[in-house]
Amino acid sequence: MSGIAATVAAVRAGALDPVELARLHLARIARGNGALHAMVAVDEDGVLRDAAALRARLARGALVGPLAGVVVAVKGVFDLAGLPTRANARLFDGAAPAAADSAVAARLRAAGALLVGHATCWEMSVGGPSRDSPAPPAVNPWGPGVDPGGSSSGSAVAVAAGMAMAAIGGDTGGSIRLPASFCGLAGFKPGHGVVPMAGSVGFAESLDVAGPIAASAADCAVVQAVLAGVAPHGAVALEGLRVGVPVALLRHGAPGAAMTARFEAACAAMVRGGAVVREVALPSAALFNQCYFLIARGEAFARWGAALAAGPERFNALTRRSLAIGALIPPAALVAAAKVRGMLREELAAAMAGVDVLALPTTPEEAGGMEDGDGFSRPDAAPFTRPFSLAGVPAVSVPCGRGARGRPLGLQLVGRQGEDGRLLAIGEAVERVLPVVGVAGEWWR
Amino acid sequence: MEGHHQGMDKREDEVRAALAQAGIVLPDADVAFLAEQMAMLARTIADVTEAAA
Structure with a gap:
């Protein structure tokens, strides 16, 4: 429970x-x-x-x-x-x-x-x-x-x-x-x-x-x-679960050594629990993130562009710049992105046809410092999470260990369209075989 | 370096013009940031457009 x-x-x-x-x-x-x-x-x-x-x-x-x-x-x-x-x-x-x-x-x-x-x-x-x-x-x-x-x-x-x-x-x-x-x-x-x-x-x-x-x-x-507004899904066993690793996306996101080690350990733990882990093809890894970038910036600008024009000082610099990128994207590029999005959804559906879930890191590295930055205004930011937002499919991150600095790392599991409850039940089964990350020390009290 | 600066100035002018079409005027630091992103943005648009073709 x-x-x-x-x-x-x-x-x-x-x-x-x-x-x-x-x-x-x-x-x-x-x-x-x-x-x-x-x-x-x-x-x-x-x-x-x-x-x-x-x-x-x-x-x-x-x-x-x-x-x-x-x-x-x-x-x-x-x-x-x-x-x-x-x-x-x-x-x-x-x-x-x-x-x-x-x-x-x-x-x-x-x-x-x-x-x-x-x-x-x-x-x-x-x-x-x-x-x-x-x-x-x-x-x-x-x-x-x-x-x-x-x-x-x-x-x-x-x-x-x-x-x-x-x-x-x-x-x-x-x-x-x-x-x-x-x-x-x-x-x-x-x-x-x-x-x-x-x-x-x-x-x-x-x-x-x-x-x-x-x-x-x-x-x-x-x-x-x-x-x-649904009933919780019943339990799913790890035994016989088919797990796909999208290796092209893994290479594209370039996880660090600690994340790679924790991800491989998580895969090994799933195999010991009876799951079958195999590689799957998702060749357009970079294109997922590029397409996401154009659609996200285009839609954000469509929503907030008028407010940006009326009073740019009402936004902080990170938001101003992120929104303004949308003004630099021609409408024809957004039409192309919408078409490519459909193709990429089909590519993902094909990759998942023979597996129950995809598994990959949630982030390339553990958490860093809090310096202001414009990192999220780039198409290569958050390389492991954006593709599944673009595709509109469910995804869950569960703790899978700690990095070199002792901070948590996450394993991401991705489900098929319409299988939200089942994915969470699979997440429950998987988290039972992963290391306990523990809780943060209460230095702030 | 002079050529680099001239190139950046040109890109910044292009960014200002594109923003002006949407009625947006941003601080110089924002324009400089966006000008530096133009090559990345152009590559992204080209890759997505080619994939759609």
């Missing part, structure tokens, strides 16, 4: 009090947020009110939902009723409190989750970690000055620091999987369109998805079932 499932069971049985759970996590936020900057808005009154209402339902013997008592942080691009949605951008200075929950938040709240507030993120999920944003960048609990990844940086940090049991992130090209990997957590990117995006500040509509970050794939599965 996952940690979240065990918590829900204990809440339902009366062994855990939802008000005490809410207070515990509020206290952790109060202790750690000054150093980690994970949360930008804490809804203390709201979470205690919801916890008290849940306690009353339990006392009456009423039915409670599958996330009863689970404290969840939500990336600051999703509306939470009563809080302004600022997306860590000056563009939204003075925004009024949201009148209603986003679709994601509404589903969580209806399932009994206790929504503790907004987690920080890169400005509008676009640019990168910057000190020129309304809120300072989140810091990875794995060390002072360590990059937590992004753009759902605060979501991952909140979970890694025990401020929430799960968090909701948004992922356009890796923004759930990358911070989950860097912070020693599991992060799930659903297939495109599986989770409703109403009530959110978007980046690129044909790529944006919302999904969970939590301690494990098992925990992600419990939350994702609520987000998608």
